[in-house]
Amino acid sequence: MSGYRYTGEKLPPDEMKKRMHTSRNKMREQDQRARARNFEEVNLGYDAKTATKEAKRCLLCPTSPCVEGCPVHIKIPEFLQKVAEGKFIEALDVIMQDNVLPAITGRVCPQEIQCEGSCTQRKASGEAVGIGYLERFVADYERNSSRKCSIEIAPPTGKKVAIVGSGPGGLSAAADLARMGHEVHVFEALHKPGGVLVYGIPEFRLPKEIISYEIKRLESMGVKIHTNHLIGRIYTVDELLEEKGFGAVYLGIGAGLPRFMGIEGENLNGVYSANEYLTRSNLMKAYRFPKYDTPVMKGKNVAVIGGGNVAMDAVRTAVRLGANNAYLIYRRSREQMPARDEEVKHAEEEGVKFMFLTKPVRYIGDEQGWVRKMECIKMKLGEIDESGRRKAIPIEGTEFMLDIDIVVVSIGTGANPLLTGTTPGLETNKWGYIEVDEQLRTTKKGVFAGGDIVRGGATVILAMGDGRKAAKAMDEYLKTGEWE
Amino acid sequence: MSEIISIREIVPNVHELVLHSPEVAKKAQPGQFAVVIPDEVGERIPISLADWDEKRGTVTLYFLEVGVSTMKLARKRAGENVDFMAPLGKPSTIKKFGTVFVGGGCYGIGGIKPIVKALKEAGNKVITAIEARSEYLIYHKEELEKYSDEIFLSTSDATAGTKGKVKNIFEILVERGEKIDAAYFMGCTFMMMMSSREAANKGVKSFVYLNPLMVDATGMCGVCRVTVNGETKFACVDGPEFSGEKVDWEELFRRKSQYSLYERDSYEHHCRLERGIK
Numbered sequence: 189m190s191g192y193r194y195t196g197e198k199l200p201p202d203e204m205k206k207r208m209h210t211s212r213n214k215m216r217e218q219d220q221r222a223r224a225r226n227f228e229e230v231n232l233g234y235d236a237k238t239a240t241k242e243a244k245r246c247l248l249c250p251t252s253p254c255v256e257g258c259p260v261h262i263k264i265p266e267f268l269q270k271v272a273e274g275k276f277i278e279a280l281d282v283i284m285q286d287n288v289l290p291a292i293t294g295r296v297c298p299q300e301i302q303c304e305g306s307c308t309q310r311k312a313s314g315e316a317v318g319i320g321y322l323e324r325f326v327a328d329y330e331r332n333s334s335r336k337c338s339i340e341i342a343p344p345t346g347k348k349v350a351i352v353g354s355g356p357g358g359l360s361a362a363a364d365l366a367r368m369g370h371e372v373h374v375f376e377a378l379h380k381p382g383g384v385l386v387y388g389i390p391e392f393r394l395p396k397e398i399i400s401y402e403i404k405r406l407e408s409m410g411v412k413i414h415t416n417h418l419i420g421r422i423y424t425v426d427e428l429l430e431e432k433g434f435g436a437v438y439l440g441i442g443a444g445l446p447r448f449m450g451i452e453g454e455n456l457n458g459v460y461s462a463n464e465y466l467t468r469s470n471l472m473k474a475y476r477f478p479k480y481d482t483p484v485m486k487g488k489n490v491a492v493i494g495g496g497n498v499a500m501d502a503v504r505t506a507v508r509l510g511a512n513n514a515y516l517i518y519r520r521s522r523e524q525m526p527a528r529d530e531e532v533k534h535a536e537e538e539g540v541k542f543m544f545l546t547k548p549v550r551y552i553g554d555e556q557g558w559v560r561k562m563e564c565i566k567m568k569l570g571e572i573d574e575s576g577r578r579k580a581i582p583i584e585g586t587e588f589m590l591d592i593d594i595v596v597v598s599i600g601t602g603a604n605p606l607l608t609g610t611t612p613g614l615e616t617n618k619w620g621y622i623e624v625d626e627q628l629r630t631t632k633k634g635v636f637a638g639g640d641i642v643r644g645g646a647t648v649i650l651a652m653g654d655g656r657k658a659a660k661a662m663d664e665y666l667k668t669g670e671w672e
Numbered sequence: 673m674s675e676i677i678s679i680r681e682i683v684p685n686v687h688e689l690v691l692h693s694p695e696v697a698k699k700a701q702p703g704q705f706a707v708v709i710p711d712e713v714g715e716r717i718p719i720s721l722a723d724w725d726e727k728r729g730t731v732t733l734y735f736l737e738v739g740v741s742t743m744k745l746a747r748k749r750a751g752e753n754v755d756f757m758a759p760l761g762k763p764s765t766i767k768k769f770g771t772v773f774v775g776g777g778c779y780g781i782g783g784i785k786p787i788v789k790a791l792k793e794a795g796n797k798v799i800t801a802i803e804a805r806s807e808y809l810i811y812h813k814e815e816l817e818k819y820s821d822e823i824f825l826s827t828s829d830a831t832a833g834t835k836g837k838v839k840n841i842f843e844i845l846v847e848r849g850e851k852i853d854a855a856y857f858m859g860c861t862f863m864m865m866m867s868s869r870e871a872a873n874k875g876v877k878s879f880v881y882l883n884p885l886m887v888d889a890t891g892m893c894g895v896c897r898v899t900v901n902g903e904t905k906f907a908c909v910d911g912p913e914f915s916g917e918k919v920d921w922e923e924l925f926r927r928k929s930q931y932s933l934y935e936r937d938s939y940e941h942h943c944r945l946e947r948g949i950k
Contacts, residue, residue, distance in 0.1 A: 377757065421760060
């Protein structure tokens, strides 16, 4: 519970009437035929005029359900008011109190099930205020403006904190802890900071220059980022606490171990994990090969297995790499797909061929060991299972063959045991995810954790929410030293 | 980023790279590896850690110049900086076996030194063998001699030591009655396969250091998956050391070749760039 209530001015009745039953302003997008061939961002954002118009759709309702729906409780009505007044930098100031990565969350949050999902305007007109679009707009406005939003930083506390992993959770924790006056060091294993924002989410959904801008902002706040540092190997968590002088450690290491299905032919040439396919394309910029040295295979017939946002990113990457047929193969039906509506819509527009209620059974290779065909089986939906979704059951005798030359397995990730395995006293559950209490404290004193390594596969914003929550608890712990 | 202290071509196509990295020098263990990125657009190249000096704060690597990325790395000069991540992978199995045989080829001649040294310090009788096509490609002999009880050379053209390869030396020693309790092989995939097969034939267990394709090298991408004893393993986090007799070598060869056509395109691209052809 955020406990937030909008206490600003109410709308006069006639203005309220005018605002109700308005329809949402569309965001400009790159033409679908053109964008399917480039890696530039699909969404082009609002212009200032449209942004102001959209912000004026907010009903300033007394209950502010949007704030409740937001995992980091951004004071949405206040920021929308500022946008409506044309005070865009001030609008960003409001957002930044609760979320330091607005250009990113404005793009990748599943707003339809969060802030916008509970928007009162949605109940009135059927279309929520474009909160995500506006968050993105103000962040982009500031990035391109010489006027910057103001960030207050508390005087130095003399305490040092270590953040392991520079993904969305780690960066959010780092920002809050820096604002509280702590000396923050972020350790990142890869050569570029950003975690999943850099290696996982493609350029066409989240341009990498935005991430570098946000990271520079953090650095200007005093956060020190150490790339090429794999914690667990270069330093253990114990060494950070005992030898390196860190008073507290946050583990935001993600769940980076790719899962495979364990079916025949998964080690054939041309079979990728989504992590590999996307890391090559996004982090290593393989889509610009040979200008960049790391290659990624360009298939004619590419099959992506899975139904989440990562699967959408992979299949849309395949389209852009020139696939004639980019298949998205998902064992349940469209309604059960965990991917965001917008991603599914974009994928469809770009020509992705969806094959629902279908599951791969095995992959068949040629003599040189390259994948050439896959055998699939049709599925039907049964009872609701422990995941809360209807169980997918194979229908015997419905096997069929599909010609393919690239497969991208995108069925989720598991916990990477590297760090948990080198940290005595850190308890994990049976899946290898770290156990935490409601303050995100682990079983090891001074060590906090959040995001996918606790939740086992969630979203950018949930990881950010965890980072902020942990930052608060860490600040408390650093001040009091109390752990019980 | 880490600074290059020195870089030189120690024998044709094999380069010795010394980097400034006190933290890694303190942490490195035998059998572990590093990732080096030559430049802004470069690949992440996995390379075995061959030596380290805690006092000087340096780490030494040997790499074979085989493609665009290693060519670029070979052209770096002292004073320049590269992205360097280490130590990676599990350390070698080091314990007292009795008599151990350590074979190295190509970059592995440099790479085996920490393993040889650690096995010696663990109280083993260490027999070291190295292979090269010809005498002029042999390096590091004196370095390895320091920690070996015996050292043997082999060359394909018989210009130094025994004609043949590490596996031939192994075979000769066993047939001569040397009781070998464990063997270690580091070098190109073919060398490791042939040597570990020879060891298995003679009933000796072997450790090999697999060198599949890698991208992140932290367990995240899975491109390095290898089948060992019928199970899929990630060489970067479960390895790089595995039992040689249990590795599916055919699959490893096949998976390593996945990008050979791209490699050629990349090479052509860089050749054109250098000649100023757009």
